[in-house]
Amino acid sequence: MSSQLAQAPALVALRAKLNAKVHSRRAARSARVVTKAAVAAPAGVSTETVNDSINTIRFLAIDAINKSNSGHPGLPMGCAPMGYVIYREAMTHNPKNTKWFNRDRFVLSAGHGCMLHYSLLHLTGYPSVSIEDIKQFRQWDSKTPGHPENFITDGIEVTTGPLGMGICNAVGLAMVEKHLAGRFNKPDCEIVDHYTYCIMGDGCNMEGMSGEGASLAGHWGLGKLIVFYDDNHISIDGHTDISFTEDVQARFDAYGWHTQHVQNGNTDVDAIRAAVNAAKADPRPSLIKVTTLIGYGSPNKSNTHDVHGAPLGKDETAATRENLKWKYGEFEVPEAVAKAMDCTEKGAAAEAEWNAKWATYKSKYPEDAAELDSIMSGKLPADWAKSLPTFTPEDKGVATRIHSQTMLNALGGAIPGFMGGSADLAPSNMTLMKQFGDFQKDTPAERNVRFGVREHGMGAIANGMKLHSPGIIPYCATFFIFSDYMRCAMRIAALSQAGTIFVMTHDSIGVGEDGPTHQPIEHVASFRAMPGMDMMRPADGNETAACYKMAVENSMNGAPTTLALSRQVVPNLPGTSMEGAQKGAYVVQGAAAGEACDVILIGTGTELELACKAGAELESKGKKVRVVSMPCWEVFERQPASYQDSVLPKSMYANTASIEAGTTFGWSKYAAKSIGHDDFGASAPAPILYKEFGITAEKLAALF
Template identity: 50%
Template structure:
């Protein structure tokens, strides 16, 4: 190892340790142990251009062990990403800084994914590798490999213990994603001590069973050995690769090296001094980096810029040679391509017959596929039930990466993480699907969708006790409230075809918000009053003849039709009510105050919410004087019509409840 390489590696260690110490908070262990691995990858093997962090053909790097963020920030600073300064490093974990405790996508230039929950980055890396494989199969021509990059992900023992990584890598091996390279920071330490207390499996053998090439680096401080393993991983064109890099947590700090205490607490002033002395660092001054180290990083960055320049020249010739592919590329990366569908009559058309909204969603999916080339997705082994299969588009597999139908297997958590990775990669607009009750398995990664602001669509079917005979294990009761509680997440539960199309229109046109489409198993009638106003989240679907209605019924999904039927019965008794369809509380809340007042006038306090789920979240619309026709327990196993009657979702009960608030 050259002197300048050694100093450049130690610069990562020193900056990371100083950042954690200044904040008096953070995780120095991973940065100290993995610095050689990170430098070797970023400096010698990874194609990236700090001057253009969004270059489409860059290699992707995800730090799945997001607690080691100080290492990533040090890399970004030294390479010159986004002018991330020493001052930014010194503000590590401080309010409004560019260096938060865990990496946040869209907040710090060069961060490819929001990581923190261990293992999440692993699944997102699989999604990015799938995106690369799909786009390469679609766009590459002879002598024009316009999509040709690797996905690298670095994580430790915690990431390997989390179940999501097992789910994701099992699929990655099945799909033979050879451009995926996993760097395993194997230091055998977790927060509670030696990993032998809870984790003794042979990770390498596990990955071999998945179908990975596996490599071992015995000395995690030997860049040449690490580099040879990376090149061996690249050389295998048939499998993804795992590189087990044996490291020492807290390397270089005499009092902390190899100890659990190095993981998640500052080293302390004395240990910082000892670290710098042990590394032969030329200054004890915090955040000091010699100019020759900066010069080395600049030189590497300048060389990488030339790699992009060569790609740009190739891409220009590609576009001249294949103008039809240039047009397709532009459509593939155009996030506004679906906007004009708002006025497309064919897109909004439907057959006037009772149908399940899951079936109607399937109809819309098969329209979108022809209009949005980046549309891709699938389900966790449930496509026949969730109606999410695209006709004539082929199945994504190791034999056919161009297929647009994704088969995730029974892996809901990894599916959602992979969906995030597909969206983060660029050029794709993914959807994922399962039964609504299993959103419990999906939610941690859906939460990351919200945090990152990536427009993944979650198609969640079998949305209520209407599931019927499968019983309470399969009947979602609290899930609507759970998803609605997430910031920057849109839940859309349509009542008929028009509202289902509206939900999909929103999902494929939003740029910064994930969407859940919550759909029925049972057939619903097409409602005369439904309209594109569903895009406002709530609207008057059946109005009172009075200027001020006697009462207002609010409902979503399958309960809108029930509410309209109850309105008709109430009218026979001289009670004139307004029915408001509320497919999306989030979109309604985002409307102007004047619009919300027109739909739900403050003067009308007699209000009833009707929804086959718990009432949590409806109180802000119903108020203290209102009432609910909702679930108050788990469901039961019986035909759907019997369950709706048992739990009070009948015209008679809605009528009686409205009367009770008058």
């Protein structure tokens, strides 16, 4: 039957019609191929010097990688013309002030090719990358690590390496530019006006998160985002034909991007220039597909996977020098190139011009200027923390996700740069700030962000948002179980000191009927194990307020925070306080810190109430009990040793027990006994699950 249907005349005609459409689209794209430049080389710079500049970029990369005997020469050799045009001709940047607010930003999404970036920083005049730093590529304590790290090398905007991460960071950077421009620009003064440039490769395009970010960029109309796609057809396994044959340009067309194709990215600098000009003239985000030879110039290794991730070696380097007619020595920068590539004078003039505009803006629009200054500087309004409410036991109990919404709305009103949203779960995560509308293509000044079902892209976009300006405080939300979809972005936030706030609701088996696919078990423990991440699990309203206060402070100090919040209702407990919670662990019931006691019970989140009930039961039996709330291990461990020992003395270890509705893994650090659940959950009402899994006050009390 299926064979007969396949031959039906109507289907054959439909197929022919669809094929004609496909060929028509491809022909239209071919007609958009960029061949003619609209701009020339900088005044006074010869074509020969431009070509020498490009080859200097190539050979600095080759020499550094040879010296370290480690690295990826292929991308820098192929992308050198792109890099030259971006850094020397297209970008507005001041190498002597890498924090200038209105600078253009650059992201190398294909971070393994970082010698391209280091060479560009050195040649254009960034003091952070000297020729000695180039020579120390990939060495201990150098400023030129094996992938770009924003906290190591001044001039690197974001940390990249995991493929696809960088383009999503770039979307976040461009998104904040559009937001701030929509919010603060005036008809007579465009105070926010800068571009975000990005280079990505085939591997970035294979990673799903790049599609998530690109889809949002098209939806949001991020016209100041220009992405170069290094189309070299080579991956580690070999030619991309073995696994990657899609039409990337067609995909970006479908995302709503402006797309172009530079057919010879190895030498056609004019075509690259023209593509940048065309990109700037279009209101959509732009993809410039640049076809290159990986390892261009290497006579025996170019266009092979051998040049992707291994040094050229002495013999092939000599052959490449001869092939490119490069007469200069190892690490040598020709004098004419050094002069032509230096952007310090041009950059200082651009910043001075902007500073004059900023002075006028502050005079004419003082209120807006004060808000923008807070965002640019990271200096928060003096009384921002007073916006956070406190609670008494008489106040109605609600889920901590509901308390979270109260805090988000309070902070949104108090902090000019506070913004964020959810991965299509705003009504469940409770992340909508009611006083603001949605950030969209035509309403960019608004502060609620609709990320859609794109967890990984969301996390990386939020990191880019944070790293745009010190005073931007982004939050992003999903169910805690789906943090697995975005773990890499959360880890990079911790590594790169991006103070993103990750709001994770539905934090335990308390999710109930949705079952084990939606019930976090190992997640709290896994984020406690992550360096640089503060994992917070508040028990009620006061603790939720305290955790948000700490999260904002963390964001200002370059540290991310993960908040685990409940679906189920919790009471406002009598012993909790904002002050105590800000110490990471504190006494909420029973024997005070430093007093002698028989038993210590530790609870977090929804289980603190159970610890308090168990403590009361043991007290009724004559035991002297201390109940400790521990919303954040990391904060507790930053307290003085004397405080830590007063709350959880080592001498009481054998008589200390913890209770938490998740894995017991890790609790042996503080408690000899633990109540929890070390297996997957089940589908049933939450109270039944707690009873069946033995996470009860009775079970806890029975340990003593």
